[in-house]
Amino acid sequence: MASNWRWFHQLGSPKWFFEKSAKWLPWLWALFFILLGLGLYHSLWVSPQDYQQGHSVRIMYIHVPVAALSMVGYVAMAIACTIGLVWKMKMAFAAARAIAPVGAAMTFLALFTGAVWGKPTWGTWWEWDARLTSELLLFFLYLGFIALHSSFSERNKADKAASVLALVGVINVPIIYFSVKWWNTLHQGYSLGTGGVADEFKPALFIMIAAIYVLFANLVIMRLRAEVLLREQKARWVADWAKGSEKGVKR
Numbered sequence: 001m002a003s004n005w006r007w008f009h010q011l012g013s014p015k016w017f018f019e020k021s022a023k024w025l026p027w028l029w030a031l032f033f034i035l036l037g038l039g040l041y042h043s044l045w046v047s048p049q050d051y052q053q054g055h056s057v058r059i060m061y062i063h064v065p066v067a068a069l070s071m072v073g074y075v076a077m078a079i080a081c082t083i084g085l086v087w088k089m090k091m092a093f094a095a096a097r098a099i100a101p102v103g104a105a106m107t108f109l110a111l112f113t114g115a116v117w118g119k120p121t122w123g124t125w126w127e128w129d130a131r132l133t134s135e136l137l138l139f140f141l142y143l144g145f146i147a148l149h150s151s152f153s154e155r156n157k158a159d160k161a162a163s164v165l166a167l168v169g170v171i172n173v174p175i176i177y178f179s180v181k182w183w184n185t186l187h188q189g190y191s192l193g194t195g196g197v198a199d200e201f202k203p204a205l206f207i208m209i210a211a212i213y214v215l216f217a218n219l220v221i222m223r224l225r226a227e228v229l230l231r232e233q234k235a236r237w238v239a240d241w242a243k244g245s246e247k248g249v250k251r
Contacts, residue, residue: 012089014228015237021221028218035211042204050201059117060197061204065212067110070138071173073103073216077145078170081163093159094231096166097149098224102216104142111135130179134172141169155231 043061050057077099084092115125145162152158
């Protein structure tokens with residue numbers, strides 16, 4: 001049983017994560033560009049037009065992944081905050097801090113692409129229906145987390161205060177997800193599963209979902225590496241890493 005939790009404790013080590021993630025990133029970026037190339041090819045050339053929406057349906061291949069990640073990112077942030085509060089793990093707080101701006105960017109893209117898609121489909125850029133309004137609230141929750149964390153000069157207090165906000169705000173995620181069932185809304189139902197998009201659109205959509213998820217992971221890892229350096233700047237291993245980097249530049 002102890003060996004099963006080894007990975008969990010390793011992730012809690014800033015030094016271990018920083019060293020290992022340097023090896024992960026090149027492979028993850030390569031995977032992203034491969035998936036993105038395949039996704040764009042299928043989205044722009046292989047995938048057909050929609051019989052009602054025409055070419056505007058192609059916005060779906062960006063909108064659906066970023067909209068899903070806006071919620072997944074917030075849940076991941078809340079889980080990290082819970083781990084930080086319960087197990088006092090510094091890396092969990094750092095992870096939440098790293099996820100927040102990336103999640104906010106995904107939420108903004110979801111709102112923006114939704115507006116661009118909504119204009120030709122609904123005839124309006126914005127409608128105050130349940131899903132759109134709750135998604136906008138999610139964007140403000142991300143911004144609130146970032147602002148609250150930045151308002152404290154002491155990092156421990158900032159981590160705890162922002163974590164409480166994240167945990168309170170997570171109740172908004174199921175509201176976003178189930179809003180199309182709970183209320184009468186202009187927004188379409190679930191894109192995947194029964195009653196979702198037609199089969200001819202799914203290959204491009206699945207590839208783009210995979211690509212955007214890998215992009216999300218890459219951006220979070222990069223931000224988390226920067227956050228680790230900021231939080232561990234006085235540690236000996238950071239000084240050793242900085243000296244090694246300087247020698248590499250001089251060479």
